[in-house]
Amino acid sequence: MRTYAIGDIHGHLDKLQAAHRLIAQDRAEQSDSGAPVVHVGxxxxxxxxxxxxxxxxxxxxxxxxxxxxxxxxHDRMFSGFLEDPDYHDPGLRAELNWIHPRLGGSETLASYGVDGVGERYMTDLAAEARRKVPVAHRDFLAGLETSFARGEAVFVHAGIRPGVPLAQQTETDLIWIRAPFLDDSRDHGALVVHGHTPVDQVTHYGNRLNIDTGAGYGKALSAIVIEGQKVFLLSPRGRVPLRHE
Known part of the structure; x- marks a missing residue:
């Protein structure tokens, strides 16, 4: 059973297109046209x-x-802002908001032609954003799923709360969790494929696979393929086997 996955994209269309070209190359080499491609948020x-x-x-x-x-x-924060400019995501530190320079919301707004962050009231920014962000984009963001299970892997954005069945995980944990998950070495019953916490290179920890290689910070966007218990990084030169640390 083959599954492809792509890490955190963070507004880099060029890198996303390049990742899909690597997947297309692998599909051609494997005579595969139907394996899913999971984008982890x-x-x-x-x-x-x-x-x-x-x-x-x-x-x-x-x-x-x-x-x-x-x-x-980040997708939930954008969606929340479009619904309510005072929205504060429950996973976000109290002193931050979505358009804080550390989070990159202003770049997202600019891609829709909404400028003046820091110089205008939030209500004005949100009102213009609601006019300029297509309804199809708003509906798409609001309707995104938070997990996908296939074969011996489960795909989520940030991770899972250890010891809690997938069906009982909260959305906030699935898209925000770090330390309780990253520090846990137990078998989760499936390989957890995630992003959210950037690493220098795709890293296999045995019970989890981190595929966020920092595209949002000017680094690479990685694409991988999983076949059973085997994991490969996709590169212009083909598959690179990944073994857990």
Whole structure:
């Protein structure tokens, strides 16, 4: 059973397209046209073209591509802002908000032609954003799933709360969790494939696989393929086997 996955995109359409080219190359080499491609969330923020990323993904889904798109914490923050400019995500530190420079919301707004962050009232920014962000994009963000299970792997954005069945996980844990999950070495019953916490390279920890390699900070966007218990990084030169630490 083959499954492809792509890490946190963060508004980098060019990197997303390059990752899909690597998957297309692997599909051709494997004579595969039907294995799903899972995008593990954080589609928006920080990068220059969040609008382009959402349009690309929607167009692929409308064509019938076997793509799965999961919700990340940045996607929920964007969606929440569009609904209510005073929205504060429960996973976010109290002193921050979505348009804080550390989070990259202003770059997302700019990709839709909404400028003046820091110089305008939040209500004005949100009102213009609601006019300029297509309804299809708003509906897409609001309807994203938070997990996808296939074969011997489960895909989520941030991780899971150890010891809690997948069906009982909270959305906030699935898109925000760090230390309780990252520090846990127990067998979760499936390989947990996630992003959210950037690493220098795709890293297999035995019970989890981190595929966020920092695209939101100017680094690479990685694509991988899983076949049973085997994991490979996709590169222009083909598959690179990944073994757990």
């Amino acid at each position: 954080d589609l928006v923020d920080r990068g220059p073209d969040s609008r382009g990323v959402l349009s690309f993904l929607l167009a692929g889904l409308e064509r019938g591509e076997p793509w799965v798109v999961l919700k990340g914490n």
